[in-house]
Amino acid sequence: MAVTKEAIAIVLDVGLDMHIRDTPSVLENAKNCINMIIQRKIFSESKDEIALILFGSQDTKNNLADKRKSQYQNVEVCQELKPASWELLEFVNKIKGTTISADFIMEKALLAAVELLKSPSNEKKFFSRRVLLFSNFLRAFSDESVCILCKELTNNKIDLNVIGPVSYADEETSQSCSTTYSTKTPTQIKAENTIKKILKEVNGESYSFNDVLPALIYYQKKKVQPIPWNANLDIGTNLTIPISAYIKVNEFKPKSWKNAYAHKLNAKLERGTSYFINDDAQAEVPKEGIIPAYRYGTTLVPYTEEDKMNMEYQSGEKGMKVLGFTKAENVQRFHHVGDKTMYVYGQKNRELAGVILAPFIHALHDTKMVAVVRYVYSARSAPKIGFLAPKIKQHYECLVFITLPFMEDLRHFVFSPLDGNPNNLPSDEQLNAVDELITAMDLTATYDEDGNENEELKPKYTVNPYLQRLYQCLQFKAFHPDKPLPDISPQIKAIINPSEKVLKIADSALNRVKSVFSLRETSQKKNPDTTFNLLSNGKSENTRKRKLSDDSGIDSKLSIIEDVIDPVTKIGTINPVRDFQEMIKSKDPHDFFDAIHQIVQVVWTYLKDERCAKLYHSKILGICKELRASCLKVKQTTDYNTFITTLQSRLFEIDPDLWMKIRNESIGLISRSEVGTSAVSPEEAEAFLTVTPYIKTENVNNEEDFASVDNSDYDALLDEM
Known part of the structure; x- marks a missing residue:
């Protein structure tokens, strides 16, 4: 199997110049970077191994100091190559700055890191070796040691990454970023030139804290072979x-949770x-x-x-x-x-x-x-x-x-059609406003500061906020077990909220949507099934008292209820028969014909989607029965006979089964034997119910699609809406 793990030697400057100038100090920024690197390795279960070397330290601990003590003082190897651990993370958090001047020590520390990475005693195999150097480069270098360092890094194929307050990747970047220190000493200028020379000789890379910290904020995912x-x-x-x-x-x-005994976390638990x-x-x-x-x-x-x-x-x-x-x-x-x-x-x-x-x-x-x-x-x-x-x-x-x-x-889901109610249809102005909003919030058409296309929320670059929050809490609890969990970090909030850049682009489109879709406060629909609502819907207290005091008889109470209930003026698709019955209570003939027209439109709405028509059989049967009985009662036959004839022709095409149910219920034409003014003879009415539709073969498959659907369940669901 190919070797994929990496050896990383972290070299950190803890001398005097790292913590006396700024707030936060360069040392604190460097520690934050190292913390994030170690955390990413821990949570990604990386096999990479990390060594930690401090220079400018009060102590001296390295293999080279044993041979040449005078040249490798104040260089401390705190950890040799090992996988990332919570112990190393805790040690980094406790690092403090010293009063040691780091003159001519940095290159010695780098040589100690090279010695550690190439040590013959280390039998481990690595895919690559890397040195991460954290410093502000304010102290002088030894020219002799620099030449040796460049040769050692090149010969042993060890990569060098320099991280500090500024980047030394190129001259322009260095000059623009070096405003951190407005007045440079000759020693500082020489040190910067030396580090640029080293990077050029070994083909190294340089980053500033502003470059590194945003890249390390998010925890790294586990590498999968x-x-x-x-x-x-x-x-x-x-x-x-x-x-x-x-x-x-x-x-x-994420990894599964393990049960632990709260008072003794390392105690072994046995289950039975x-x-x-x-x-x-x-x-x-x-x-x-x-x-x-x-x-x-x-x-x-x-x-x-x-x-x-x-x-x-x-x-x-x-x-x-x-x-x-x-x-x-x-x-x-x-x-x-x-x-x-x-x-x-x-x-x-x-x-x-x-x-x-x-x-x-x-x-x-x-x-x-x-x-x-x-x-x-x-x-x-x-x-x-x-x-x-x-x-x-x-x-x-x-x-x-x-x-x-x-x-x-x-x-299979069945929903009422969106265009069933003409009042719900959007205008052209509203449609254009929504189109403009969609165009403005198009994530594939956003641009970065340089004007280049930069697609938002690409899966390749979008981390899971749940995992990020989980790792944040685990890391906090590992060091502060008795403290409450911290607030969600701003970086995680940025993932779960819309991008400020996108919202800024869409601001005008959002305002237009607000203007064309006016919002108004509406009161909750009253339930007419309770006595309290019946007697108080839309009426004042004085009105109710006056009506109740007029007459205590049943007729008076019924008249009160009729006055209080709002009249039904629209037949809906949820319970059309009940709405129809309420509308035709009026003695105005115009209201009766309007009710017929509306309930017929409800039937055509049910039949608009041919695939779902089967789910509305019981409702259509109920409508046909009620409509026929009401027309018989008022002796109005023309509109009903026209409707049932048109319905028969329509059902022959899309739903022969429903017509067979209507025929079995004897819901046919109203003949002259029932209403004298009807234009339909009894023979024609009888023949109307004897016609059998031709069932096409291709309709069988459409019916099978809904063979497993219980119609009564859907009807009950719609009735309860």
């Missing part, structure tokens, strides 16, 4: 391509489970006497291991098998399920795998098709269905695998 899933991709019966699939996207979950029969005797049952069972209603169905072995589906060998192809547009976004996304390549150790897979990828890309496949992870796992989509980039080509749902995974 890419492990391929090797299998075969079968196309037809004669073509098999060896493939390797790598997980590209998968939800990251006992089983008892749920009866009066409470007899204990051994674990061997327990078997799993499924509960169906009140019945328990045992399911033993033997049953499981006999009934378990045998998926067969692992791999992918192409079931067919379809247009990419047929696979909608909401069809993407599963907990991961995989990139599929040809196996590296199979010469022809990539050669065969390449034209397959390009063919899918050119035809805008995807391959629907059967996916089996292993012989013991259940099969899944998914699709392979082509992905062609400049440096690589592959197939992207995403799982698709089965029929049981899909859910």
Whole structure:
């Protein structure tokens, strides 16, 4: 296996010049950077190893000082190469500045770090070696030691990163950032020139605290070694391509919590489970006497291991098998399920795998098709269905695998149409205002300070605020177990709130939306089913007292209720029959014809979506019954007969089953035998109910889509809204 861990030697200046000038001092900023580096390594469970070396220290502790004591004084190796730990983090927090002048010590400390990284006694293997140097570079260098240092860093392939108040990456940056110290001494100028020379000689990098701190604020994610899933991709019966699939996207979950005894955190906890029969005797049952069972209603169905072995589906060998192809547009976004996304390549150790897979990828890309496949992870796992989509980039080509749902995974929702009420339709001005807001808040069209496109909330750069907060709390509790948790840091708040830059761009669009969508306060709708609401809805106390004192009889009380209840002027889709009955109580003929027109419009609203019409059968039947009975009562037949005839023609096309239900309920035309003014004869009315619609074959599939839906549940749900 390839070596991926890194060796890092942190070299920190703790001399006098690091903590006497600014607030916060350079030493505090350096400690903050080191703290964040160690925390990132801990929470990402990194295998990298870290050594800590202080120079300008009161103590001397390094291997080179044992040989040449006079040259390597005040250089202290506090930790040799080890993985990041809480002990190291706690030690860094306790570091204090000293009164030692760091003249000619820095290069000695760097040589000690090089000696530590290249030590022959260290048998560990590292992918790379790096020195992180933290200082403000105000003291002189030894020219002789600088030459030796550059040679040692180059020969041992050790990278050098310099971090301080300013960056020495180039001349312009150094000059612009050096305003921290307005008056430079000759020694400081010489030191800066020397560090630039070192960086140039060893091809090193330099960063300022302003560059490093924002980059280290967020905790680092755990590094995952890419492990391929090797299998075969079968196309037809004669073509098999060896493939390797790598997980590209998968939800990251933090480590599970461990139970601990609060008073002794290191105490070992042992768990024990006992089983008892749920009866009066409470007899204990051994674990061997327990078997799993499924509960169906009140019945328990045992399911033993033997049953499981006999009934378990045998998926067969692992791999992918192409079931067919379809247009990419047929696979909608909401069809993407599963907990991961995989990139599929040809196996590296199979010469022809990539050669065969390449034209397959390009063919899918050119035809805008995807391959629907059967996916089996292993012989013991259940099969899944998914699709392979082509992905062609400049440096690589592959197939992207995403799982698709089965029929049981899909859910059907039925909602009232948005345009059912004309009063809810937005105007052109409102639509334009919302379009402008969407355009202004387009995350793909934001720009940075230099005018370059900078997409907001890219998954590649957007950290999980939950994990960041979790790590923040863990780090705080590790050092302050008795203190309450700190507030959410500003960096985490910035993730969970809209970007200030985006809000600033969208400010004018937001104001326009506020102006065109006026807000007004509305009172809660009164419930007419309670006596209190019936007697107090919209009426003053004096009015109620006066009406109650007029007459204590039943007729008087009923008249009070009629006066108090607001009249129904609109038939809704929730309970149209009740609304219709309230509207036709008026003796005004105009109100009756208006009620007929509105309830007919409700029926057409139900039938607007042909797929969902089946869910409104009971409501439409109730409307037809009530409408026929009311028209018979007032002897008005023309509007009803026109409606039921039009409904019959419409149902023949979209829902023959509903017409059969209407026919079985004998909800037909009103003939002259019932109302003398009707234009329909009894024979025509009887023939009307004998017509049987022709059920088209293609409608069967549409009905099957809703075969598992209980209509009564939907009707009950809508009635309760």
